[in-house]
Amino acid sequence: MNRVLVYIEHDDGVIAETSMQALTFGGGLGEVEVVSVGETALGGWQIQHPLLTDYAPEAIAESLAQLVGAEMPGVVLAGGTERGNEVMAHVAALLDLPLAANVTEVRPSGDAWDLTRIRWGGSLLEEATLTAIVKLATVAPHVIEAANFPFRAATVFTPELADELARTMVFERVTLSEGITLTTAPVVVSGGRGVGSPEGFAVLEELAGMLGGAVGCSRVVTNNGWRPHSDQVGQTGTRVAPNLYIACGISGAIQHWVGMMASKNVLAINNDAEAPMVTKADYAVIGDLHPILDAIVAEVRRRRAG
Amino acid sequence: MRLLVCVKRVPAPGARINLTEDAQAIDARHLSFTVSPHEECAVEEAIRLKEIHGGSVTVMTLGPAEAEEQLRYAVSVGADQAALLVTNGSDWDPQATAAALAARIAEAEAADGVFDLILVGNESADSGGYQVGVRVAHTLGRPIVGGIKGLAIEDGFVSARRETGSAVEVYRLPLPAMVAVKEGINLPRYPTLPGRLKAKKAEVASAPASANPGGLVMNRLLTPAEQKTTTTILGRGPEAAPAVVDLFEELGLL
Ligand SMILES: Cc1cc2nc3c(=O)[nH]c(=O)nc-3n(C[C@H](O)[C@H](O)[C@H](O)COP(=O)(O)OP(=O)(O)OC[C@H]3O[C@@H](n4cnc5c(N)ncnc54)[C@H](O)[C@@H]3O)c2cc1C
Ligand SMILES: Nc1ncnc2c1ncn2[C@@H]1O[C@H](COP(=O)(O)O)[C@@H](O)[C@H]1O
Numbered sequence: 001m002n003r004v005l006v007y008i009e010h011d012d013g014v015i016a017e018t019s020m021q022a023l024t025f026g027g028g029l030g031e032v033e034v035v036s037v038g039e040t041a042l043g044g045w046q047i048q049h050p051l052l053t054d055y056a057p058e059a060i061a062e063s064l065a066q067l068v069g070a071e072m073p074g075v076v077l078a079g080g081t082e083r084g085n086e087v088m089a090h091v092a093a094l095l096d097l098p099l100a101a102n103v104t105e106v107r108p109s110g111d112a113w114d115l116t117r118i119r120w121g122g123s124l125l126e127e128a129t130l131t132a133i134v135k136l137a138t139v140a141p142h143v144i145e146a147a148n149f150p151f152r153a154a155t156v157f158t159p160e161l162a163d164e165l166a167r168t169m170v171f172e173r174v175t176l177s178e179g180i181t182l183t184t185a186p187v188v189v190s191g192g193r194g195v196g197s198p199e200g201f202a203v204l205e206e207l208a209g210m211l212g213g214a215v216g217c218s219r220v221v222t223n224n225g226w227r228p229h230s231d232q233v234g235q236t237g238t239r240v241a242p243n244l245y246i247a248c249g250i251s252g253a254i255q256h257w258v259g260m261m262a263s264k265n266v267l268a269i270n271n272d273a274e275a276p277m278v279t280k281a282d283y284a285v286i287g288d289l290h291p292i293l294d295a296i297v298a299e300v301r302r303r304r305a306g
Numbered sequence: 307m308r309l310l311v312c313v314k315r316v317p318a319p320g321a322r323i324n325l326t327e328d329a330q331a332i333d334a335r336h337l338s339f340t341v342s343p344h345e346e347c348a349v350e351e352a353i354r355l356k357e358i359h360g361g362s363v364t365v366m367t368l369g370p371a372e373a374e375e376q377l378r379y380a381v382s383v384g385a386d387q388a389a390l391l392v393t394n395g396s397d398w399d400p401q402a403t404a405a406a407l408a409a410r411i412a413e414a415e416a417a418d419g420v421f422d423l424i425l426v427g428n429e430s431a432d433s434g435g436y437q438v439g440v441r442v443a444h445t446l447g448r449p450i451v452g453g454i455k456g457l458a459i460e461d462g463f464v465s466a467r468r469e470t471g472s473a474v475e476v477y478r479l480p481l482p483a484m485v486a487v488k489e490g491i492n493l494p495r496y497p498t499l500p501g502r503l504k505a506k507k508a509e510v511a512s513a514p515a516s517a518n519p520g521g522l523v524m525n526r527l528l529t530p531a532e533q534k535t536t537t538t539i540l541g542r543g544p545e546a547a548p549a550v551v552d553l554f555e556e557l558g559l560l
Contacts, residue, residue, distance in 0.1 A: 098521030229490030295544035
């Protein structure tokens with residue numbers, strides 16, 4: 001049976017959802033062995049070294065590469081997250097092996113894999129062939145539902161790490177306070193070029209506040225300096241999946257769409273009934289967004305009062 | 307301070323992506339071309355570092371002859387030198403791309419000195435392989451960190467800021483180093499008229515690239531199945547407000 005090592009990300013033992021998905025994905029390819037870094041025993045291989053006190057992409061990858069050299073598994077997986085992709089890229093470079101990032105499907109074909117992976121942040125897919133003695137891949141988030149995983153006793157693996165590898169370890173960590181963020185908000189009120197100005201966002205802020213939501217925006221808005229980049233939704237911004245996404249004056253370019261297509265409901269407010277955002281949305285209101293938003297805010301207030 | 311930025315020419319699709327008949331590429335007949343927003347910001351960041359510390363910015367790309375357009379754009383906003391590794395326009399795998407870039411960078415360094423900082427995008431806009439920069443870094447023996455949204459250089463180190471959902475991480479890499487940056491690290495400037503004129507006349511050092519294919523071969527592209535939705539029009543203008551608020555109530559948002 002194919003041995004599948006899965007590098008999992010965890011926070012003091014709380015395993016990332018994307019890592020649980022990678023474990024489930026790996027289960028379809030062979031016998032899964034968990035690999036984790038740190039003091040918490042999670043079963044499988046537990047990488048421990050005095051140098052590994054915080055996230056350290058080079059040192060973690062060096063440890064994984066040594067483990068792969070010692071165990072020679074057929075497959076190594078991680079979640080397709082910022083860290084997962086980064087660590088696996090280092091492993092691939094160290095072992096001089098190919099890496100397929102953000103894979104959605106694997107079809108073993110002889111010694112090789114035919115696979116499907118994400119391109120353009122999810123707007124396109126690619127079918128590719130991966131040929132390698134050890135197959136390295138990251139699993140695109142949310143392509144598989146995480147199943148329960150039977151964690152077994154842990155075996156400590158102690159890599160040999162040169163002190164020099166500390167050069168890419170986190171040097172300082174500042175914890176942020178968590179309020180309602182774009183990724184957790186149940187409603188996102190998002191504005192595009194059609195909002196017209198930074199001041200134009202006041203009514204979006206007001207509506208978001210009333211609904212316990214957050215304000216988002218398109219790239220045109222951040223490029224114009226109307227909103228900070230942390231508000232940007234899309235391929236090079238944040239991915240959101242709220243219960244309701246309200247797109248105000250956003251045309252619906254594919255790079256924006258991939259950032260919010262997981263929303264349960266989409267409401268477009270746009271003066272162009274033919275705009276792609278309108279034709280792809282579940283609900284739409286056609287017209288100038290400012291008087292429409294003013295009326296919506298007034299109506300919410302009226303119903304709350306009555 | 308010697309700075310280098312690697313950028314990749316990609317088409318800029320609008321509301322939907324159409325593929326060529328052989329499904330090997332995006333049908334770009336009616337599209338303009340650009341680079342990833344991450345890479346635009348990498349160029350801007352390099353120019354800002356040059357403005358603070360002096361020195362020069364080189365931009366490099368591996369792509370078809372037309373990729374000159376993206377290099378000239380970088381020159382128009384302040385880059386000093388441009389290097390193009392010319393391919394026949396086909397899609398190169400990450401290993402081949404990284405090997406060719408690293409070899410060209412090593413050549414440039416042998417001739418004119420080491421690049422103190424090499425900047426790449428966090429991921430390319432089209433293939434999103436998350437690895438070309440890391441592979442180049444390993445070949446050149448440099449440290450690299452990704453997801454970077456803030457940079458400062460002092461005392462032979464680059465300090466780099468990265469945001470996770472709940473924290474800000476600071477890394478401190480000894481120079482020479484590499485960073486993979488993300489959009490949002492800065493707000494890129496627009497080219498000025500003198501910048502455009504300079505870009506027009508700039509010399510682009512072109513050399514053919516030789517491929518050394520890796521183990522991941524693209525067979526074809528496909529568009530994901532589109533979910534058909536029928537749009538319910540709740541109304542036109544402010545009169546639609548009650549219907550919208552009804553929807554809020556239905557979804558349990560009030
Ligand atoms: C590699 C790459 C990555 C990208 N990443 C992102 C990303 O992460 N996020 C992102 O958003 N974009 C991204 N883009 C940019 C994207 O292609 C579009 O340019 C951008 O999303 C357009 O923003 P917009 O809809 O606000 O503007 P526009 O496309 O100009 O649309 C404005 C809309 O507002 C409507 N409108 C105008 N006035 C009014 C009014 N008074 N009332 C109502 N409606 C009005 C118009 O009808 C139109 O539909 C990326 C592009 C590339 C090439
Ligand atoms: N063909 C290329 N030419 C120059 N730089 C590239 C090329 N491909 C990738 N890069 C750089 O490497 C980064 C990561 O690319 P990727 O591994 O494809 O996601 C990009 O953002 C670019 O900065």
